[in-house]
Amino acid sequence: MISAKGSVILKEMDKIVVLDSGGQYCHLIARKVRELGVYADIKPIDTDPAELAGYCAIILSGGPSSVFADDAPGPQDGLFAIERPMLGICYGHQLLARGFGGTVTPGKTQELGPADLQIASSTPLFAGLGESEPVWMNHGDWVSEVPPGFRVIGMTDDCPVGAMGDDARKLYGLQFHPEVIHTPRGKQMLENFVAHISRCATDWHPEDRVQQVEAQIRDEVGDRKVLFFLSGGVDSTVAYALTVQALGAEHVHGVYVDTGFMRAHETDEIEHNFARLDLGTFETLDASDRFFGALEGVTEPERKRKIIGQLFVDVQNDVVARGDFVGHDWMLGQGTIYPDRIESGGTSQAAVIKTHHNRVAGIEELIAQGRVLEPLGEFYKDEVRALGRALGLSANLLERHPFPGPALAIRCLCAAEEAAPHADAEIESAARAEGYEALLLPVRSVGVHGDARSYAELTLFTQGPLDYDRVLGPANRITNQFRRTNRVALVVGSDAPVDATWRIHNATLTRDRVRLLQRADDVVSRFLHEHEIYHDVWQCPVVLLPFGKNGGETIALRPITSVDGMTAQVARLPADRVTDLAKRILAVDGIEAVLYDVSHKPPSTIEWE
Ligand code: XMP
Numbered sequence: 001m002i003s004a005k006g007s008v009i010l011k012e013m014d015k016i017v018v019l020d021s022g023g024q025y026c027h028l029i030a031r032k033v034r035e036l037g038v039y040a041d042i043k044p045i046d047t048d049p050a051e052l053a054g055y056c057a058i059i060l061s062g063g064p065s066s067v068f069a070d071d072a073p074g075p076q077d078g079l080f081a082i083e084r085p086m087l088g089i090c091y092g093h094q095l096l097a098r099g100f101g102g103t104v105t106p107g108k109t110q111e112l113g114p115a116d117l118q119i120a121s122s123t124p125l126f127a128g129l130g131e132s133e134p135v136w137m138n139h140g141d142w143v144s145e146v147p148p149g150f151r152v153i154g155m156t157d158d159c160p161v162g163a164m165g166d167d168a169r170k171l172y173g174l175q176f177h178p179e180v181i182h183t184p185r186g187k188q189m190l191e192n193f194v195a196h197i198s199r200c201a202t203d204w205h206p207e208d209r210v211q212q213v214e215a216q217i218r219d220e221v222g223d224r225k226v227l228f229f230l231s232g233g234v235d236s237t238v239a240y241a242l243t244v245q246a247l248g249a250e251h252v253h254g255v256y257v258d259t260g261f262m263r264a265h266e267t268d269e270i271e272h273n274f275a276r277l278d279l280g281t282f283e284t285l286d287a288s289d290r291f292f293g294a295l296e297g298v299t300e301p302e303r304k305r306k307i308i309g310q311l312f313v314d315v316q317n318d319v320v321a322r323g324d325f326v327g328h329d330w331m332l333g334q335g336t337i338y339p340d341r342i343e344s345g346g347t348s349q350a351a352v353i354k355t356h357h358n359r360v361a362g363i364e365e366l367i368a369q370g371r372v373l374e375p376l377g378e379f380y381k382d383e384v385r386a387l388g389r390a391l392g393l394s395a396n397l398l399e400r401h402p403f404p405g406p407a408l409a410i411r412c413l414c415a416a417e418e419a420a421p422h423a424d425a426e427i428e429s430a431a432r433a434e435g436y437e438a439l440l441l442p443v444r445s446v447g448v449h450g451d452a453r454s455y456a457e458l459t460l461f462t463q464g465p466l467d468y469d470r471v472l473g474p475a476n477r478i479t480n481q482f483r484r485t486n487r488v489a490l491v492v493g494s495d496a497p498v499d500a501t502w503r504i505h506n507a508t509l510t511r512d513r514v515r516l517l518q519r520a521d522d523v524v525s526r527f528l529h530e531h532e533i534y535h536d537v538w539q540c541p542v543v544l545l546p547f548g549k550n551g552g553e554t555i556a557l558r559p560i561t562s563v564d565g566m567t568a569q570v571a572r573l574p575a576d577r578v579t580d581l582a583k584r585i586l587a588v589d590g591i592e593a594v595l596y597d598v599s600h601k602p603p604s605t606i607e608w609e
C-alpha cells in the first residue's frame with residue numbers, strides 16, 4: 001500500500017521504475033509491466049538516482065517535449081551511471097542516446113503513425129519476433145548516431161535508428177511506442193526486457209495482496225476510526241470492503257451521498273450489495289435538494305460540472321466537520337487509485353489533466369496531518385477488480401461500465417432558448433453520397449479536435465439505415481472535415497419523421513427530466529443484460545436532449561468499445577436489436593425520438609458534455 005503521504009511499503013518484491021517525462025504514456029507502460037507480473041512504480045524523470053537503487057530495472061518513458069527545448073525534462077546527473085538494465089522509449093530513447101554519448105538531431109517534421117520496423121540483428125530484446133514488425137511512431141527529433149558500445153537493432157523507412165541496444169550492458173532504446181495497441185508485438189518486447197533481460201521475478205498478482213493490504217490498513221489506522229464516502233463505484237466499494245474486513249464494521253462509517261443524479265435503483269443496489277457481504281451499515285445522505293437547487297436555471301455544461309464538483313466538496317466538508325468526525329480519532333478513507341494520484345500532479349512531469357476530487361484543498365490538509373487512508377493507492381483499475389473478486393464482491397458490481405462522478409447530470413443536456421435545426425449544403429452533400437439525409441442541430445457537445453477540446457453542433461442523419469459499413473464512412477468524413485460539427489447521430493426510431501419542423505426547446509436540469517432519463521437509462525441497461533450484450537460494450541451513455549416535435553425529448557445512445565476510455569470506437573450493436581431497443585425507449589412517455597451516436601473518439605468524446 002502507498003499511504004496518502006506517498007511512502008512505498010512494498011519492499012520485498014522485484015520492482016521496475018518507469019521514469020516519467022510528461023504525457024500519459026507512463027501509465028500504459030506501468031500497467032503493461034504489471035500485467036506481466038512485475039510491480040511498476042512511476043517516478044519523475046528527475047528523481048534522485050539514489051532513490052532508484054531498489055529497482056531491478058529502469059524504463060524511461062516517452063513525453064511530449066523536444067530534448068532541445070530549454071525546459072526539456074531530464075534526469076539528474078548520475079542516472080546513467082547506475083548499473084541497471086535500462087529501456088528508453090521515444091523521448092526516453094533520445095535521453096538514453098544522449099546520456100551515453102550518442103547524437104540526437106532535431107526533426108524537421110513529425111513522424112506520426114504506423115511504420116514497419118526492420119529488425120537489423122538478433123538481440124534478446126526482439127526474441128520471438130519476426131524480421132519485420134508493425135510499430136507506432138510519434139516523434140520529431142531522432143537519434144542520428146548511437147552511443148559507443150550500442151548498435152542499431154531496428155530501423156524504419158523514415159527512422160534509421162528505430163531501435164538501438166547494448167546487449168552486454170542491457171541498455172536499449174526504442175524510438176517507437178511498444179506500450180500502445182498499435183504496436184501488436186510490443187508486449188513481447190516489454191516481456192523480453194522485464195522478465196528475460198532484467199530477470200525480474202514475475203510474482204506480482206494483486207489478488208494475493210488482500211491480507212497484506214489489510215495488515216497495512218491496521219498498521220496505519222491503529223485505534224482510530226475511518227469515515228468513507230461511498231459512490232457505489234468499484235473503487236470506493238473495494239476500499240471500504242477491505243477496510244471493514246481489516247478493522248471490523250464497528251470501526252468504519254460509510255456515507256453515501258445521493259445527489260439525485262444517480263441511476264434508477266442505484267441506492268437500493270448498493271444497500272443490497274453491502275448487506276449481502278455483511279459490510280455493516282452505511283448512512284445515506286439525501287443531498288438532492290441542494291444539488292437541484294444549485295443547478296436551477298443553469299444550462300452551460302462547464303458551469304454545471306463546476307457547480308456539481310464544488311457541491312460535492314461542500315457536502316463532504318459538512319459531514320467531516322460534523323461533531324462526530326472531528327478530532328484525531330478519525331481518518332478519512334478514500335478509494336483513490338494509482339492513476340488518480342499521478343494525474344493530479346503526483347509526479348512533477350505529468351500534465352495536470354483535472355484536479356481529482358480526492359485531491360482538493362481540504363483533503364490535502366488532512367493528508368498533511370496523516371489522516372487520510374487510501375488502501376488502493378498503488379493499484380490500477382483492473383487490479384482493484386481482482387482484489388474485489390478475491391473479497392467476494394459480486395461480478396455485477398465489479399464489471400459495471402464506468403460511470404462518471406457527476407452522473408446523469410452531464411447526460412441531461414440543457415438549452416437556454418428554443419432553436420431549429422438547419423440545413424448545411426456541404427454536410428448534406430457528404431451524407432447524401434452514402435444515402436443519408438442530414439440536418440445540423442444547434443445543440444453543442446464536446447469533442448477533441450487535435451489536442452484541444454471543441455464545442456460544436458450535432459449532425460443528425462435523419463434518414464438512412466443503421467448499416468455500420470455505410471454510415472461510419474460519411475460520419476467520419478464529416479466530423480474530420482467540418483469544424484462546425486464534431487458528432488454525428490443517426491435517428492433509429494421516432495414517433496414522427498424527424499425534420500426541420502422539430503425544435504430544441506428551453507430546458508434545465510429538473511427532477512422530472514432526470515426521472516425521464518433514469519427511466520430510459522434503465523430500459524437500456526435491462527436490454528443490454530437481457531440480450532447478453534452488456535459486456536460487448538465498454539460503456540453506453542444514454543443522453544437526454546430537449547429536442548422534439550411536440551415538446552417532448554430525444555434519447556441518444558452512445559455505445560462504444562474502448563480499452564481505457566482515452567480513445568473509443570462506435571460499438572456495432574446488431575441493427576435489429578437496436579430497432580427493438582428504440583421501440584422500448586419510445587414507449588417511455590415523453591420520448592419522441594431515439595438516436596445512435598456514430599462518431600468515434602476522437603474527434604468526439606464519449607460523454608456529450
Ligand atoms: P470523455 O467524455 O472525456 O470520457 O471521452 C472518458 C471517460 O471519462 C468518464 N468521464 C468522467 N468521469 N467525472 C468522472 O468521474 C467526469 O467529470 C467525467 N467526464 C467523463 C466518461 O464516462 C468516460 O468513461
